[in-house]
Each structure stands twice: as structure tokens, then as C-alpha cells.
Amino acid sequence: MAPKTLSATETWVFDLDNTLYPASCRLFDQIEAKMRAYIMDHLALDGEAAGALKSELFHRHGTTMKGLMQDHGVDPHHFLDFVHDIDLSPLDAAPALDAVLAGLPGRKVIFTNGSTMHAERVLARLGIAGHFDGIFDIVAAGFTPKPEVGPYLAMATALGVEPTRACMVEDMARNLLPAAEMGMATVWIPNGTDWGAQGQGDHIHHVTDDLAAFLAAIG
Template sequence: MRGFSHVDTWVFDLDNTLYPASCRLFDQIDVKMGEFVSRRLGVELVEAKRRQKEMFYRHGTTLRGLMTEHGVTPDDFLDYVHDIDHSAVPANQPLDAALHALPGRKLIFTNGTVAHAEKVLARIGITHHFGDIFDIVHADFIPKPEMEPYRKFVRQTGIRPGTSAMFEDIARNLLAPHELGMTTVLVTSPDNHDAEHLNRASGQEHIHHVTGDLAAFLADLGAGLKGNQSLARST
């Protein structure tokens, strides 16, 4: 199993990775996406949800499907679906403490928007840990799991993939990081139904670690790295 002693940069997905899927925040976004598709395509809500899910699975995001198949302007979609109540996201002091103890640079790489990410991070109480947020706009609206946004993320942030770790809730979104040489961590939850569906269809060879408790995983990781540093100083 690949370790973390070489890692100096920690890259995190946002939705259902840094906050638990059980708070159902993404359910609000899912409802708004269905409404948007229903109005845009002129179909009933049930049919709109079916088409929305098809686009998500086929293109990586609903937005990419709408842009590719229906010529939707991204700002209209993003403004509508992220107009939600973020109060469902709970504060997470253990995660805050674990991130504080983790040495190195910390970044966000999300298929969402900077504005949405900033609201989520503020609710969790971890904004101060992250030096940069790379969102779907920075990615030219090309979503994970396509390789192109990962390459642009590397260029824009200046990270070294070989000394970086990527945390994600969707297994296929770790294929490109693995190919680039990053250490990969899958964050799982039984409440994350869309990811569960995708993850069953994905191989696991590109995943180095799996955790169902991100805060505890990072806390153990930080303690281990600190212990290694102390041991190195004493020898």
C-alpha cells in the first residue's frame, strides 16, 4: 500500500468529501438540477431527472451534458443550482484539527464553483486551511474525470503530482490523478448514492487508500507523519 511520507500537497474534492453525504446538501442541488432540466427541455420532472442522471453518468457532470447536448450557458445553470441553503453543512472541529496537524499545502479541486466552495468551507470551519480553490470555471467547464482539467490544475497551482495526494468520493475521478502519479484516497459513505452507483462500476487498481471517516483518517495520518519527523530528528 502506497504511503504518505513523500506527500507535501493535499488536494481535496468538495461535495460529499469534505462534508458528510448524510447532511444531504447535494440533494438540494440535485432537486435544482432536475428543475432546471425540466424547464430547459420542456419535459415533466420525472423525465427530467432521468435525463439529468443520464447526462451525469455520460459526461461527468449534468452541466457538461447540457452544454454538449443542448447548448446551455454555464452561468445560468450554475447560478440556479447553487442557490441553496448551506446551513445543512455542520461544523467539523475534528476535521479542522486534523487539517491543522497535517503538514504541507492544501487545495480544493471541485466540479462546483468557487462561491459554492467558499460557503461550504465556511460552514465546516476550515476555510483558513486552503490556499486555492480550482473550480469548474477554472477548468473551462470540462469536469473531472477528464484528464484535461487535472493537467490544467497542475499547471495553474504548480503542484508536483508525485508528491501530492488526492481525496475524492467518486472512484472514477481518481483515475487521472493516479495516472499523473498522485497518491489516491477514496472517501466513502453509504449515504452517497450516486457515487456508490459509479464506484461499483469502477475498478480499484487506481485507488491506494479508502476511508469512511476523513477526519479520523487525516488525524491518524498527521500523527504518523509527525512521529516519523520526530524519529528522523532523533537519529
């Protein structure tokens, strides 16, 4: 079962995009635009058809990339390098989050459906990279995305996470279900989208729209 109080947490497992920075930065809009461009180029589709296929693959496979791999033979490394080559200027440094993470007891790790390269760039831009001692990305997960259970088990093994003494923070409600079933406490940060809100339930233990303030209040 999950820790009785978050102050007992030994490992904090953070998602990256729209979790460690606010969704209002619209950074993921760039990634989605790059996905459409990739599909247009590699499958010779116009913008409308590429956008429709991107959405269809996402809903059917969990990520657009997994769908492109399975249905169209796309090289995932090439895809990741292309879609994560984005402008990070909308991201400001996060001194409040930096200070809170510095004082938050326990290890901090990243668990993302993105790539390690993308995570490292984002963490550096936010000025919080020094607080994390591990990144488990989509490549380490064998390109199997959250919320499939396998990556959670692999992440816990690879990063030495004891689930019953861990807390996962994530912007997609459905991605917290496997974490809760493993015994983690969970924190949901709504990203303002319908797909982010899908899968709400009792497995969500805490909800916040201000991560720094939420973590600062833990005592």
C-alpha cells in the first residue's frame, strides 16, 4: 500500500513533459507539430491526413511512435531525434522548483515516454538537472510506453525503486494506475486536456496544479 504520508517517501518518480514544467508553456505543441511533419514526410501524407493518423495511432497504441513502429516500420531512434529537436525558449528557469527539490527528502528520478536526450535538455533549461540521479526513458523501456505495466516494473528494477516507499508524479491520469497498483503514492497534475484527464479514479491520491507549492507543503 502507498505511504501513509508523502513525507515518508524515499523515492520520487517524476514524469517530465507537462509535469516538471507547466503545460501552459505549450512545449508539447512543438513535439506534436514535429510528429505531423515526420508522418507527412515519411508516409507522403498531407497535413490533415497526417494529423488524423497521428491521433489514431496514439489512441490505438499508447504513443504515436509505437504505432508508427508497428504499423509502418519506422525507426524509433530516428523518430525520437526528429521530434525532440525543438525550441526550448518557452521554458523559463524554475528557481522555486529548484529550491523545493533541493530540500525535498528522498531520491528523485525521471520516468518518461520521451528520450533521455530530451529529458536532459529540459532539466538543464529548467535549472534542476542536479536533483535527479536517474532517467528511465522510452528506449530503456524497449519502446513500450506508459501506461503498460512492463515499463513500470523495469523502471523500478533499473533505478532501485521500492514502490511501497515511492511516489509518482504525472500529468496523465491513466499513467498513475499501474504505479498505484504497485503500491506507489500518486500525484496528478492536470494538463488541461481531455486525454490527460482520461482514466481518473481512486488510484489518484493527490491532485495539484502547482508542483512547487505542493512539494513545499509536505512536512
